[in-house]
Amino acid sequence: MTGSLAAIGAGLAVIGAAIGIGQIGGKAMEAIARQPEAVGDIRSNMILMAALVEGAALIAILLSFFVG
Amino acid sequence: MRKLGFIFLFISIACFVTAQQQGSKRTNQQSTHQNHQGHNHAQGDHSGHNHAKGDHSGHNHAQGDHSGHNHAQGDHSGHNHAHGAHDDHGGHMNACGHVVHDHSEFNPGAVAFHHISDQNVYSIGPWQLPLPCFLYTHKDSEGGSKFDVFSSGNFKADYHGNGSVAYNGYVLYEGSARRIRGNFNRDGAVPLKSGSHSVYAVEEMQDNGKKKDQLYLCEGGKIFLVDSKSTLDGGLFGGGITSFTDFSMTKNVVSMIIVCLFLFWLFRKVARAYKNRQGLAPTGIQGFIETIFVFIQDEVAKPFLGKRWQEFIPILMALFFFILGLNLFGQIPFFGGSNVTGSLSVTAVLAIVAFLVTTKNGNKDYWKHIFNMPGLPAWVKIIVTPVEMMGAFIVKPLTLMLRLFGNMTAGHMVIVIFVGLIFIFGKNGMNPAAGWGMVIPSALLTLFMMAIELLVAFIQAFVFTILTASYIGAATEEHHH
Numbered sequence: 399m400t401g402s403l404a405a406i407g408a409g410l411a412v413i414g415a416a417i418g419i420g421q422i423g424g425k426a427m428e429a430i431a432r433q434p435e436a437v438g439d440i441r442s443n444m445i446l447m448a449a450l451v452e453g454a455a456l457i458a459i460l461l462s463f464f465v466g
Numbered sequence: 467m468r469k470l471g472f473i474f475l476f477i478s479i480a481c482f483v484t485a486q487q488q489g490s491k492r493t494n495q496q497s498t499h500q501n502h503q504g505h506n507h508a509q510g511d512h513s514g515h516n517h518a519k520g521d522h523s524g525h526n527h528a529q530g531d532h533s534g535h536n537h538a539q540g541d542h543s544g545h546n547h548a549h550g551a552h553d554d555h556g557g558h559m560n561a562c563g564h565v566v567h568d569h570s571e572f573n574p575g576a577v578a579f580h581h582i583s584d585q586n587v588y589s590i591g592p593w594q595l596p597l598p599c600f601l602y603t604h605k606d607s608e609g610g611s612k613f614d615v616f617s618s619g620n621f622k623a624d625y626h627g628n629g630s631v632a633y634n635g636y637v638l639y640e641g642s643a644r645r646i647r648g649n650f651n652r653d654g655a656v657p658l659k660s661g662s663h664s665v666y667a668v669e670e671m672q673d674n675g676k677k678k679d680q681l682y683l684c685e686g687g688k689i690f691l692v693d694s695k696s697t698l699d700g701g702l703f704g705g706g707i708t709s710f711t712d713f714s715m716t717k718n719v720v721s722m723i724i725v726c727l728f729l730f731w732l733f734r735k736v737a738r739a740y741k742n743r744q745g746l747a748p749t750g751i752q753g754f755i756e757t758i759f760v761f762i763q764d765e766v767a768k769p770f771l772g773k774r775w776q777e778f779i780p781i782l783m784a785l786f787f788f789i790l791g792l793n794l795f796g797q798i799p800f801f802g803g804s805n806v807t808g809s810l811s812v813t814a815v816l817a818i819v820a821f822l823v824t825t826k827n828g829n830k831d832y833w834k835h836i837f838n839m840p841g842l843p844a845w846v847k848i849i850v851t852p853v854e855m856m857g858a859f860i861v862k863p864l865t866l867m868l869r870l871f872g873n874m875t876a877g878h879m880v881i882v883i884f885v886g887l888i889f890i891f892g893k894n895g896m897n898p899a900a901g902w903g904m905v906i907p908s909a910l911l912t913l914f915m916m917a918i919e920l921l922v923a924f925i926q927a928f929v930f931t932i933l934t935a936s937y938i939g940a941a942t943e944e945h946h947h
Contacts, residue, residue, distance in 0.1 A: 442765070445925060446925075446928070446929060446932065449869075449873075449925045449926065449928075449929045450869075450929065452873070453865070453868070453869030453872065453873065453929070454865075454869075456869070456872035456873055456876050457865075457868040457869065457872045459872070459876065460868075460871075460872045460875060460876065
């Protein structure tokens with residue numbers, strides 16, 4: 399088996415991020431479908447939440463890259 | 467003017483803290499000996515060195531077969547490399563018996579780290595702009611405590627950032643100043659005999675069990691240990707306290723000064739436009755900045771800060787535009803690619819400033835909620851209080867710092883790797899057809915990544931600001947039970 403445990407850790411972190419951001423996007427789509435005139439508010443909140451979730455995942459990826 | 471005062475405060479603190487930035491990460495992801503994980507050394511010649519004694523595939527190290535090697539014993543605590551025949555790893559053998567990487571094989575990890583880390587020379591395209599170096603050697607090193615001030619042009623660096631001249635006992639390797647340990651001529655300029663290939667990295671097992679790249683200098687048949695600058699991260703990124711601290715004006719510092727001066731000029735222009743054109747509709751750059759300014763004011767400051775939003779507009783605007791400016795400055799192609807916000811020291815300072823602002827403006831309710839949360843039974847408070855303290859003092863600044871650092875560093879690294887795809891596929895010149903064929907896909911991928919990075923630059927600046935506003939709002943919230 400090639401590669402290191404750190405790479406596996408990074409991959410696991412990305413799974414979490416992908417699930418989280420996928421949920422955010424999905425709920426945002428539903429909300430827009432329910433109330434199309436609120437598109438602006440929903441979009442900016444969606445991007446903000448995605449950035450926070452992404453931050454956690456990137457911290458994990460970078461730590462696994464540097465430390466492992 | 468207060469907002470700009472905050473910006474200058476950032477710079478001065480960051481200039482100081484830049485010294486504590488992460489030091490040598492893996493300068494060479496693969497060790498210069500590509501096929502094996504450790505070294506076979508003549509037994510009994512180590513004091514305190516841990517080498518993974520692995521299996522060499524196809525390497526012959528004839529014991530005791532030195533061809534004219536002089537190892538001055540006092541120089542490096544008994545480090546003896548008994549090497550015989552070596553396979554060629556895409557490099558040439560230097561006088562000390564080690565194969566030195568001479569860039570005939572492309573090393574994407576090392577190139578990526580080189581491009582995202584801080585450097586003592588500012589390289590714009592093919593030109594290396596020398597920057598002033600302020601290097602302080604600690605008290606208990608050879609020669610005692612010493613403060614050196616000189617220009618990094620003295621290192622005579624080539625375009626890889628490797629210097630061919632050692633100056634005052636320091637040498638430039640991969641853009642960073644490093645200090646030579648041991649009995650080296652520390653008086654002025656000492657031209658190195660192997661030129662810019664005199665310093666090389668060897669991946670070794672350190673005392674704490676982790677693998678790290680140890681740098682060596684081969685000069686006149688002697689091997690010297692080479693130290694990287696001290697960092698405060700406790701060895702997390704391969705650093706730790708070493709024999710010297712680097713207070714230089716590095717690429718990051720110069721970039722911060724440039725961005726700060728640019729923001730100063732820009733906002734003076736906008737402010738003058740407001741004064742000269744009172745009552746008229748905004749035009750040009752005034753309109754552009756006003757849009758962003760009003761957006762932050764209405765979406766970030768007013769909702770989170772309530773009544774006292776005007777007091778905190780300067781710090782929030784300073785944070786937002788400074789981070790945005792730094793993020794975007796790092797995205798300018800061919801201009802050195804200075805990854806300022808991708809350095810832990812800069813983001814640490816920004817997080818510390820945000821933390822100081824919230825702590826200073828915390829009212830009694832805020833502290834009560836942390837240390838003595840009302841409405842809970844005593845046994846729950848025992849659990850909740852440490853968690854709240856950790857959250858307020860450790861987690862919030864730490865996540866602010868790491869989020870910004872991680873996003874910008876990851877983006878930079880991906881862009882460098884995408885461009886490096888050309889060299890990986892072209893096998894660094896061995897397969898020019900594949901290299902040329904890879905140019906268009908790699909350029910498209912890089913363009914795509916750079917577009918995403920522009921978006922990420924805005925988003926990360928915005929997220930930092932909005933989180934700081936939310937923390938300040940939580941700290942200044944009035945009692946409303």
